[in-house]
Amino acid sequence: MLRNLVRFHNCLGHAFSPPTVCPRGQMFKLLSVKSYSTITERKKFYEDVSISHGEGGMFEINLDRRKLKTPGGKLFTAPNEALAIAVANEWDTQKDILKFYSMHMTTLCNTALDNPTFRSKDQMITAALKYLETDTICYRVEEPPSLVELQNNEWDPVLNWIEDRYNVVIGSSTSILGPEIPQATMDTFRQHLGSYNFWSLTGLEYVITQLKSVVLAFALIDKHITVEQAVLLSRLEEEFQIGHWGNVEWAHDVDLYELRSRTAAGALFVHFSSESSTVKRKLMQD
Amino acid sequence: MASLSSPLRICRGILREIRAIKGPEYKQSLAYNYVLDQFRKNQITGERYCRAQEEALHASHSYLCLLTSTRQHIALYDMYHGKGQRDTEEMAGIVGLRLPTQPGGKGWEK
Secondary structure, three states: OHHHHHHHHHHHHHHOOOOEOOOOOOEEOOOOOOOOOOEEOEEOOOOOEEEEEOHHHOEEEEEOOEEOEOOOOOEOEEOOHHHHHHHHHHHHHOEOEEOHHHOHHHHHHHHHHHOOOOOOHHHHHHHHHHHHHOOHHHEOOOOOHHHHHHHHHHHHHHHHHHHHHHOOOOOOEOOOOOOOOOHHHHHHHHHHHHOOOHHHHHHHHHHHHHHOOHHHHHHHHOOOOOHHHHHHHHOHHHHHHHHHHOOOHHHHHHHHHHHHHHHHHHHHHHHHHHOOOOOOOOOOOO | OOOOOOHHHHHHHHHHHHHHHHOOOHHHOHHHHHHHHHHHHHHOOOOOOOHHHHHHHHHHHHHHHHHHHHHHHHHHHHHHOOOOOOOHHHHHHHOOOOOOOOOOOOOOOO
């Protein structure tokens, strides 16, 4: 009985510490002492969101007067202003109840800062390249003919583009095993991925996982296609079936918007993590 | 692939989203000033094909997509997603019953 009381006080104490948020949005209800965890929502506990300069040129997020922390307990720092503003805007968007499942930029930053599974760059590159063997773009059907045609029309241009851009051979296949990716291709991509920093790599791996395709992810990150186009190409067969059988709002649309928001967040994350902007002023020539 | 829409349309779209989020005082928000700033900065360029401008345009298009799709996703989620189960005390209360109390604790509780 006494032990329960002590646990209760510990639970309360933890809940009132400066805002630590779990990326998947699990917050223990303040007054529950149940033996299983009750996953309920967290109320919005702040009014204003602002950003401030921290040490080393990093940016911090302030919720009212308190500084935002990652779920691992570290201070939340963003390497540049654009990323900080995007995260601050996510927190600003929340009304009444905090919906952590909609805060994709925050989640990505938390993952990059905490690295909770202790992955190295090499592990992430290997995991990302594994998707190439089962790349969506490379898996073609043989029938119905309208779907075959659709796949050829929509996916072939992207495949050709990436083969040109990176000077690799990928190819598509209709067999169940998928295409044979030559080692030279893997090496080229590995080298290219190695040139990204850890943060960008986190974002890039996220995009690849969402789109289930390395080719589409590269096309998006290299700004060859837009987010909407990438999502459409990734869901090509689904869109084909929707066109044939009809759309189910509570399944298809939910999936579509969720995929779009995650992919857009990932693409933006990579863009902000790997860019550096300078303003060059040209002298006026008389 | 198809070209992106014009900067003006994207800028208007982003500002419309910010207004939808914030309400009347959207002009004081961080994002508003930053977005306008970025659009203005990237407008001026001497080159005919400026890579930085293309990149900024793509990034702004992605941000617009992020804002719209998040809003739409939340709307659908609120409409369709299950609310979860009530806890046992509430459920008992609905039919007018109360949960039994065992002062000594149940056998497996410490």
